[in-house]
Amino acid sequence: MSIEIRNIFKQFGTTPVLKGVDLSIADGELIALLGASGSGKTTLLRILAGLDWPQSGEVFVDDTDWLRLNPQERQIGFVFQHYALFPHMSVFENVAFGLSIRPRETRPAKADIARRVVELLDLVQMGAYGSRYPAQLSGGQRQRVALARALAIQPKMLLLDEPFGALDARIRKDLRRWLRGLHERLGMTTIFVTHDQEEAFELADRVVVMGEGVIEQIGTPDDIYEQPASPFVARFLGGVNELPAELHAGHVHVAGADTSRVGRLALGDGQAMLFVRPHEIDLVPDATGTAVIKDIVPSGALIRYEVALPQTDKVIEVELAREAARDRTLTRGDAVRVNILRGRVFHPPKRQPLASASGRAGQAARTH
Numbered sequence: 273m274s275i276e277i278r279n280i281f282k283q284f285g286t287t288p289v290l291k292g293v294d295l296s297i298a299d300g301e302l303i304a305l306l307g308a309s310g311s312g313k314t315t316l317l318r319i320l321a322g323l324d325w326p327q328s329g330e331v332f333v334d335d336t337d338w339l340r341l342n343p344q345e346r347q348i349g350f351v352f353q354h355y356a357l358f359p360h361m362s363v364f365e366n367v368a369f370g371l372s373i374r375p376r377e378t379r380p381a382k383a384d385i386a387r388r389v390v391e392l393l394d395l396v397q398m399g400a401y402g403s404r405y406p407a408q409l410s411g412g413q414r415q416r417v418a419l420a421r422a423l424a425i426q427p428k429m430l431l432l433d434e435p436f437g438a439l440d441a442r443i444r445k446d447l448r449r450w451l452r453g454l455h456e457r458l459g460m461t462t463i464f465v466t467h468d469q470e471e472a473f474e475l476a477d478r479v480v481v482m483g484e485g486v487i488e489q490i491g492t493p494d495d496i497y498e499q500p501a502s503p504f505v506a507r508f509l510g511g512v513n514e515l516p517a518e519l520h521a522g523h524v525h526v527a528g529a530d531t532s533r534v535g536r537l538a539l540g541d542g543q544a545m546l547f548v549r550p551h552e553i554d555l556v557p558d559a560t561g562t563a564v565i566k567d568i569v570p571s572g573a574l575i576r577y578e579v580a581l582p583q584t585d586k587v588i589e590v591e592l593a594r595e596a597a598r599d600r601t602l603t604r605g606d607a608v609r610v611n612i613l614r615g616r617v618f619h620p621p622k623r624q625p626l627a628s629a630s631g632r633a634g635q636a637a638r639t640h
């Protein structure tokens with residue numbers, strides 16, 4: 273099913289929650305809605321499911337005017353974070369439920385329902401658990417049963433609201449991989465809500481980053497990581513140093529750092545902000561360097577350094593691979609040269625047209 277969401281406005285009382293959302297989703301896509309708490313992700317999903325209606329805007333699904341249909345007519349599979357399995361029903365009965373309550377004319381025969389449930393339980397690798405009750409399952413198992421139940425009605429669209437939110441990190445990882453495989457096999461258009469960027473990036477074909485009621489960026493995980501369209505997106509992805517910079521003749525300069533490795537930019541002269549991730553910086557031991565190592569924190573395969581750039585009053589975060597760190601033998605208090613390898617420029621001067629700005633026109637430019 274392809275989904276066309278146009279200019280959706282939704283407010284609760286006087287509070288706008290969705291402020292003109294446009295989104296096109298192709299048949300069979302796996303889409304992540306990624307955003308902070310309260311950004312409107314769940315509301316958008318509820319509108320698609322028919323549990324809520326917008327004040328204005330349109331939704332077309334395969335050219336059908338979707339907002340005219342009631343939830344039953346939409347035939348959507350829906351899974352919430354807090355497993356809504358019926359506690360008094362067995363796993364088998366939970367999965368059979370959606371089919372067994374259908375009106376007599378469309379309800380499959382008992383044997384057909386049973387066959388379908390067995391198939392689905394096998395699909396979610398819960399074949400041996402049909403007679404258990406939800407209380408006798410682990411969180412991950414309940415989540416898979418919830419998915420089987422959502423799939424039982426053979427939905428054309430699957431909506432998942434933080435489906436793995438309540439689970440611990442390792443189980444989430446396993447379930448993610450499993451869901452990706454399931455999606456590859458079944459190929460139904462799927463939208464899932466998450467505030468976990470790793471989950472969004474690992475699972476989704478495209479990620480929709482939501483700010484407060486607006487879409488900040490839509491793109492493949494690579495696009496969004498490599499070319500965040502705005503400071504908001506760059507900050508949301510986290511772990512970024514924001515450095516005051518000067519643009520001059522296409523070169524970016526940061527006080528106290530060497531930016532000669534950063535490529536030229538088609539931007540006018542003036543002030544800007546350079547957003548640099550910790551691993552996009554190198555540190556070179558140099559007794560004449562003005563930057564000073566304030567702290568060193570080993571973190572698995574990486575070593576994290578806090579480095580003071582006196583000229584800017586900034587303490588930046590730098591990450592070196594453990595091997596690179598070993599070569600440099602840096603200790604706290606050492607003077608270093610800070611080499612910035614790449615970054616993204618935001619808020620460049622407006623007075624000249626930007627030849628190679630990416631994302632939102634005139635806002636951002638990548639430096640490599």
Ligand SMILES: Nc1ncnc2c1ncn2[C@@H]1O[C@H](COP(=O)(O)OP(=O)(O)OP(=O)(O)O)[C@@H](O)[C@H]1O
Nearest residue numbers: 284285289307308309310311312313314315316467
């Ligand atoms: N029924 C409601 N009545 C009033 N306000 C609501 C209602 N539902 C949601 N909101 C408000 O709308 C905003 C968006 O909520 P929504 O649940 O869509 O956000 P979200 O991005 O899914 O957040 P989270 O990640 O915390 O689930 C929030 O400020 C929330 O308080």
